[in-house]
Amino acid sequence: MTRYPNMEQVTGDFYTQNFEKGAREGSLILNMGPQHPSTHGVLRIILELDGEYILRCDPVLGYLHRMHEKMGESKTYRGFIPNMGRVDYGCPLPWNWAFVGAVEKLAGIEVPERAEYIRVITTEMNRITSHLLWWGAYILDLGAFTPIMYAFDEREWLLDLLQTPTGSRLTYSSFRVGGVGHDIDDKFIEGLKAFIPYFRSRLPMYKDLVTDNIILRKRVEDIGPMPLDMCRRYGATGPVIRGSGLAYDIRRAEPYGIYDRFDFEIPTQDTCCCMGRYKVRLAEFEQSLRILEQAVDQIPDGPIIMDKAPKPSWKPPKGEVYFAVEGARGKTSVYLVSDGTKSPYRVKLRAPGFSNLSLFAEAAQGTLLADAVAILGSLDLIIPEIDR
Amino acid sequence: MNAIRKNVIQPIIDLWSLIVGLKVTGKYFCQRHVTVHYPRKIIPAELTDTFAGHIELIPSAKDPTIPKCISCMMCATNCPSNCIKVLKQKAPKVSPEQEKEWAEAEARGEKVKRPKAPKNPAKFSYDYSLCSLCGTCIENCPVSSLRFSHDIYIVATDRKELTMDLLARLARQAEAQAGKPADRAPGVLEQAAEAGQEASAKEA
Numbered sequence: 001m002t003r004y005p006n007m008e009q010v011t012g013d014f015y016t017q018n019f020e021k022g023a024r025e026g027s028l029i030l031n032m033g034p035q036h037p038s039t040h041g042v043l044r045i046i047l048e049l050d051g052e053y054i055l056r057c058d059p060v061l062g063y064l065h066r067m068h069e070k071m072g073e074s075k076t077y078r079g080f081i082p083n084m085g086r087v088d089y090g091c092p093l094p095w096n097w098a099f100v101g102a103v104e105k106l107a108g109i110e111v112p113e114r115a116e117y118i119r120v121i122t123t124e125m126n127r128i129t130s131h132l133l134w135w136g137a138y139i140l141d142l143g144a145f146t147p148i149m150y151a152f153d154e155r156e157w158l159l160d161l162l163q164t165p166t167g168s169r170l171t172y173s174s175f176r177v178g179g180v181g182h183d184i185d186d187k188f189i190e191g192l193k194a195f196i197p198y199f200r201s202r203l204p205m206y207k208d209l210v211t212d213n214i215i216l217r218k219r220v221e222d223i224g225p226m227p228l229d230m231c232r233r234y235g236a237t238g239p240v241i242r243g244s245g246l247a248y249d250i251r252r253a254e255p256y257g258i259y260d261r262f263d264f265e266i267p268t269q270d271t272c273c274c275m276g277r278y279k280v281r282l283a284e285f286e287q288s289l290r291i292l293e294q295a296v297d298q299i300p301d302g303p304i305i306m307d308k309a310p311k312p313s314w315k316p317p318k319g320e321v322y323f324a325v326e327g328a329r330g331k332t333s334v335y336l337v338s339d340g341t342k343s344p345y346r347v348k349l350r351a352p353g354f355s356n357l358s359l360f361a362e363a364a365q366g367t368l369l370a371d372a373v374a375i376l377g378s379l380d381l382i383i384p385e386i387d388r
Numbered sequence: 389m390n391a392i393r394k395n396v397i398q399p400i401i402d403l404w405s406l407i408v409g410l411k412v413t414g415k416y417f418c419q420r421h422v423t424v425h426y427p428r429k430i431i432p433a434e435l436t437d438t439f440a441g442h443i444e445l446i447p448s449a450k451d452p453t454i455p456k457c458i459s460c461m462m463c464a465t466n467c468p469s470n471c472i473k474v475l476k477q478k479a480p481k482v483s484p485e486q487e488k489e490w491a492e493a494e495a496r497g498e499k500v501k502r503p504k505a506p507k508n509p510a511k512f513s514y515d516y517s518l519c520s521l522c523g524t525c526i527e528n529c530p531v532s533s534l535r536f537s538h539d540i541y542i543v544a545t546d547r548k549e550l551t552m553d554l555l556a557r558l559a560r561q562a563e564a565q566a567g568k569p570a571d572r573a574p575g576v577l578e579q580a581a582e583a584g585q586e587a588s589a590k591e592a
């Protein structure tokens with residue numbers, strides 16, 4: 001075989017060549033992504049197709065790898081916080097919390113009461129915005145354009161509110177070791193109090209417009225079954241495992257911050273299909289609203305950051321910690337090793353999307369290509385978080 | 389009976405779900421639109437006021453063209469993205485005769501007041517394309533000389549344009565505040581803002 005300069009484009013790159021080895025006679029190898037609209041960014045999936053059925057598939061990662069973990073080793077503890085805003089752009093505040101929580105646990109820092117409430121309020125708002133984004137985009141993947149417009153109507157309202165305590169609309173990095181960076185004011189509380197009943201009144205519309213719609217139901221009901229043991233095998237968390245019937249939520253299982261003070265339920269569905277995961281997320285809107293309502297009523301006055309909060313040159317004690325929080329996509333956690341210097345020795349980020357994506361290859365086996373898109377979307381993947 | 393249910397009633401229920409969806413769309417179609425038609429209209433200032441844009445210097449109380457900054461370098465050393473460069477002012481040049489005179493005076497045991505470098509920076513450049521808007525510089529400035537601006541409309545066609553000279557910016561702001569003619573004609577945005585405000589006033 002002659003080697004052409006652009007040989008890779010002809011024969012496929014390393015991943016394709018490797019994947020091709022076990023291919024069945026007469027099947028078609030197809031790349032979905034990395035620039036495919038339904039992969040939300042740069043996820044690439046290599047598929048082996050028989051007609052329209054998927055025989056095998058293999059996700060390829062790394063197109064958006066930004067070395068966040070490695071960067072942690074050269075940045076100060078304060079300097080690493082903006083990175084946490086960029087790991088997962090859809091839901092950055094749980095990441096913020098996971099990191100500052102780990103540092104606080106390591107150094108035994110107490111966070112003022114008001115800061116804890118601000119953390120809960122902003123994180124729950126962030127969860128709603130993230131689920132709204134997923135909801136709109138998922139329906140968009142399945143071919144319906146209108147719902148994302150409704151989702152963004154609410155989302156914009158929340159983003160306007162979240163701009164007060166965070167200063168930005170997407171990559172929030174407002175948590176600090178020992179508290180939060182900005183306070184919330186009465187206008188924010190009023191806005192939030194107005195938002196809660198408004199959003200509640202919109203939820204039945206979501207049901208009428210989308211959830212009950214027969215076209216959606218035919219596309220997601222009983223598609224992509226992920227039984228509980230499969231979820232367990234791959235370490236799925238968040239709405240994925242809750243959609244398979246297990247009420248596992250870090251806010252309940254290992255309460256952090258002040259989550260043990262709130263009264264909320266953990267919605268589950270035991271259909272294990274895409275519809276189950278869909279319904280879990282919609283039910284989580286209501287639970288987040290409940291937490292918000294209680295937090296807004298209870299929030300005390302006081303400082304938002306501890307006295308003598310760590311300066312950029314601060315050095316924590318030596319040690320190792322692990323801290324997990326519940327993000328919009330599942331268990332978001334940080335494992336931190338400190339050698340007592342200004343910057344961490346090692347930061348390991350556990351991204352829930354990575355484990356959730358691992359289920360895809362098995363769940364999509366034998367399904368139609370169009371159903372694979374439905375399965376992929378139902379996992380609520382944010383690729384930058386998976387690649388880190 | 390079951391066949392009727394499956395083949396007649398169920399499809400009707402299914403179709404009905406589509407009509408319900410269309411009803412929602414129809415209802416919202418008849419309502420006022422919720423989007424802002426940029427650039428003919430822009431969003432109200434209360435929404436941009438909480439936005440944290442690029443950083444800017446805060447003028448001192450005495451002179452609006454001079455920042456409070458004391459060139460301590462805290463911001464530049466602590467910035468995780470290395471996007472601030474501060475240049476300290478040099479002490480004024482002293483002629484050799486003057487220096488000799490002072491040395492003699494000192495030898496006589498008199499106290500000499502040598503001129504010191506002014507504290508405010510000679511140069512303060514900032515690269516917005518690198519900034520992660522983390523606020524470290526703002527939180528660590530000992531004299532609170534930095535803040536986030538609220539400019540959400542900043543655009544650039546070249547990466548170099550995002551490197552700003554914040555001292556020059558401060559001077560421009562001071563000039564504009566003093567009521568001197570601005571160094572550029574009102575842009576599309578200002579005109580749109582005015583038109584938008586008029587339109588909203590009319591609507592109200």
Ligand code: SF4
Pocket residue numbers: 443463466467468469470471472518519520521522523524525526
């Ligand atoms: S906001 Fe952060 S990244 Fe930007 S200049 Fe200040 S310290 Fe540097």
Ligand code: SF4
Pocket residue numbers: 456457458459460461462463464474525528529530531532533534
């Ligand atoms: S930290 Fe403040 S005073 Fe020090 S150089 Fe920066 S702006 Fe100037």
